[in-house]
Amino acid sequence: MQRLARLGIFLAVWEAIGRWQLIGSGALPPPSAILVQFWADRAVYPAHVWATFWPAGIGFLIGDAAAILLAIAFVLVPVLERLLRGFNIAIFAIPPITLSPLLVVAFQGTTPQIVLAAVTVYFPTMIATLIGLREIDPRFADIIRAYGGGTFTILWRVRLRAALPSIMTGLRIAAPSAVLGAILAEFGSGSRWGLGSFLLGSMGQANPARLWGIGLCATALAACGYLVFSLLGALAAPGTAATTMAIRRDPAAEGGKTQGPLVVRLALMLASFLMPFLLWQGVLDLLQISPVIARGPLGVWRVLVTGFDAADERAALVAALEQSVPVSILGMAIGIGGAFVLALVTVVRPAVGRALMPPSLLLQTMPLVALTPLVVLVLGRGLTATLTIVFAVTFFPAFLVMAQGMANTPRAARDVIQVYGGGALQQIWLVGLPSSIPYLFAAARLVAPSALLGVITAEWLATGYGLGNLLNEARGELDYGMIWAVAFASVAVSVIFYLLVQAAETLINRRFFG
Amino acid sequence: MSSGTAPEGIRIVGATKSFKLDGAPFLALQSTDLAVAQGQLVAVIGPSGCGKSTLLRLIAGLEPADGGDILVDGWTPAEAARRGVLGIAFQDPALLPWRSVLANIALPLQVLGRNVAEAKGRIAELIALVGLRGFETARPSQLSGGMRQRVAIARALVTEPSVLLLDEPFGALDQILRRNMNLELQRIWMRQRSTTLLVTHGIDEALFLADRVIVMQARPGRIAASIDVAFPRPRPLSLFSAPEFAALTAQVADALHTGEG
Ligand SMILES: Nc1ncnc2c1ncn2[C@@H]1O[C@H](COP(=O)(O)OP(=O)(O)OP(=O)(O)O)[C@@H](O)[C@H]1O
Numbered sequence A: 001m002q003r004l005a006r007l008g009i010f011l012a013v014w015e016a017i018g019r020w021q022l023i024g025s026g027a028l029p030p031p032s033a034i035l036v037q038f039w040a041d042r043a044v045y046p047a048h049v050w051a052t053f054w055p056a057g058i059g060f061l062i063g064d065a066a067a068i069l070l071a072i073a074f075v076l077v078p079v080l081e082r083l084l085r086g087f088n089i090a091i092f093a094i095p096p097i098t099l100s101p102l103l104v105v106a107f108q109g110t111t112p113q114i115v116l117a118a119v120t121v122y123f124p125t126m127i128a129t130l131i132g133l134r135e136i137d138p139r140f141a142d143i144i145r146a147y148g149g150g151t152f153t154i155l156w157r158v159r160l161r162a163a164l165p166s167i168m169t170g171l172r173i174a175a176p177s178a179v180l181g182a183i184l185a186e187f188g189s190g191s192r193w194g195l196g197s198f199l200l201g202s203m204g205q206a207n208p209a210r211l212w213g214i215g216l217c218a219t220a221l222a223a224c225g226y227l228v229f230s231l232l233g234a235l236a237a238p239g240t241a242a243t244t245m246a247i248r249r250d251p252a253a254e255g256g257k258t259q260g261p262l263v264v265r266l267a268l269m270l271a272s273f274l275m276p277f278l279l280w281q282g283v284l285d286l287l288q289i290s291p292v293i294a295r296g297p298l299g300v301w302r303v304l305v306t307g308f309d310a311a312d313e314r315a316a317l318v319a320a321l322e323q324s325v326p327v328s329i330l331g332m333a334i335g336i337g338g339a340f341v342l343a344l345v346t347v348v349r350p351a352v353g354r355a356l357m358p359p360s361l362l363l364q365t366m367p368l369v370a371l372t373p374l375v376v377l378v379l380g381r382g383l384t385a386t387l388t389i390v391f392a393v394t395f396f397p398a399f400l401v402m403a404q405g406m407a408n409t410p411r412a413a414r415d416v417i418q419v420y421g422g423g424a425l426q427q428i429w430l431v432g433l434p435s436s437i438p439y440l441f442a443a444a445r446l447v448a449p450s451a452l453l454g455v456i457t458a459e460w461l462a463t464g465y466g467l468g469n470l471l472n473e474a475r476g477e478l479d480y481g482m483i484w485a486v487a488f489a490s491v492a493v494s495v496i497f498y499l500l501v502q503a504a505e506t507l508i509n510r511r512f513f514g
Numbered sequence B: 001m002s003s004g005t006a007p008e009g010i011r012i013v014g015a016t017k018s019f020k021l022d023g024a025p026f027l028a029l030q031s032t033d034l035a036v037a038q039g040q041l042v043a044v045i046g047p048s049g050c051g052k053s054t055l056l057r058l059i060a061g062l063e064p065a066d067g068g069d070i071l072v073d074g075w076t077p078a079e080a081a082r083r084g085v086l087g088i089a090f091q092d093p094a095l096l097p098w099r100s101v102l103a104n105i106a107l108p109l110q111v112l113g114r115n116v117a118e119a120k121g122r123i124a125e126l127i128a129l130v131g132l133r134g135f136e137t138a139r140p141s142q143l144s145g146g147m148r149q150r151v152a153i154a155r156a157l158v159t160e161p162s163v164l165l166l167d168e169p170f171g172a173l174d175q176i177l178r179r180n181m182n183l184e185l186q187r188i189w190m191r192q193r194s195t196t197l198l199v200t201h202g203i204d205e206a207l208f209l210a211d212r213v214i215v216m217q218a219r220p221g222r223i224a225a226s227i228d229v230a231f232p233r234p235r236p237l238s239l240f241s242a243p244e245f246a247a248l249t250a251q252v253a254d255a256l257h258t259g260e261g
């Protein structure tokens, strides 16, 4: 009831703002106008929704099937996970929009959308499945082994079932990503149907109500996917948690840790580094994409280092990086910083956390990057728009990770401080802050690629600046070498950032958390 | 059922086990010899951390021994496990939380590839035996700690094992239930005559149930004494208050405490 009232107030305020054109002189239309426009467009919506939903769904299935099967393989053969770690990080770090022009020239029809959706869902599902399969109660494995069961019996009778809630969490995050991937693939494709195409096609029409209708429709599609897997997850959850605590950790959970002599570890690291490049070349060879279009690792090397105009290309790329990277870092710092402060507040005022959690969950499922046209509509084509997008795509996931993490810190720890007369600030300083550090890093690692994605998308669609602009220009000039170079550079930046955060994380953890 | 190459029961010769503790080896079990004859019930008692659970895990093949020989019904522990010779209940019930009571008890049969449908009657009998009739479809999270422990005991018995390993199976039960379960275990054991190794913290429980009580000491974990218990079976609950029982209790307590000084 209270929620309904809140929703009513929210809609009324929105209506008022829209009616009197308080924001961006009409860039934010009132909900009633959006509904009216939606009704007027009702004939075309089904086709657009279907053109996004269908490839997103297929890509979701393919990407998740690959993710789950590989996660199983990683548990059965831990060295495989070591070998493919570089590949996994690279897939995670790809800003999908940089793949979009490549996919569009290499494939026809809905294939680019399917591929991009599959690529975006792979990592969240794989990592959630892997954690679920690994972190089983070791006593369960003991029982199976006492009756002669081996690795496969443990997988079949214990791991798969125990991992179910975790898998559902992965799918829940993956479902909105699939919608986002499919829409981003439409941006470069020039195809007529799909919510992304609809959005781009409506950008110049001075019809904000239509843009908002499309944006809300895309959000609803993504949120549906999220909800479906939330419900399935809730069904899988009861009775999965053990009734008592295990003291030992399952040895297989250590599978990810590096062991063995130094030579072997170095060899594995090298192999893991080379693997993404081998797979990159391998996919190109396998698909026999025309060499005019396709560039393998050596091709990109030629473009940037040994080619006859390599110096120019390099200069253009470096200039673009110098524009995009600082904005990404700035936007991300604001997003994570804001989320961090808010998460700390939730430590001493849990009510704030409870109030903010549901809207954050909803906003996190929004294909925000795909809504860049809306943000541009409201905020114009300047730096503010870019920063806003980066803030939006980093803030909510970061807040969720940190708030949920801190909610797990024992209430008793804070009570101890309260009993000795400590106030809110002391509780934050002595308990909130230390317990939040690991989650701060986790959040930074999680959102770094999204930040870059947000910047590149905004640059492409609106600001005409940096990597996104370079990508868009190269696309216009059919400069495939440059498209590949930009894609490669974006992934490289993202991976480097990931590794830096991880290194800092390991350092701090070793320093302070034994 | 078993046709090992050596005498049946449990035979341990010179088994040792150490763990890595902060990089340094920690001797959890010093060279240990132990023989439990076929059909014998041996209780193991000792201070916390003296290696009782470790000994059990070695016999069950859950940890490899660093050295020495372990034979279970003449088989190596791993082979014995594969043949379904063993039944085991841990210190902690460790029930699969997503399975019902019924399905949890059936788990060993499934792992061994035996027919669960054929064992239906037997499982029902076991559920009745441990006093859980009416809870067949309940999940572990819906049971009390003691009820969970009883499910674990039923699970240990479901394969009609010829060697039964019980690690403080009654630790979570209250005194009255514990006495009753002692009686029940004696009844089941007299019918089935499984070779049984029972780890316990209760001297009275050990003396009530066992043919022999093994006393262990810590640092390093080792067997310090072996005391035969010759009370005729079936033993009634009144045995707990018999004078010869008290005398034997004192003897075990003595053996337990001499190691500590
Ligand atoms: N996996 C392990 N890694 C390291 N040390 C272990 C491991 N398992 C057992 N230990 C050590 O071996 C010793 C014996 O442990 P064990 O569990 O066998 O004791 P216990 O006699 O069963 O004690 P309790 O009566 O408390 O159950 C302990 O000191 C313990 O710390």
Ligand SMILES: [Mg+2]
Pocket (backbone or CB within 6 Å): B052, B053, B054, B091, B167
């Ligand atoms: Mg123990």
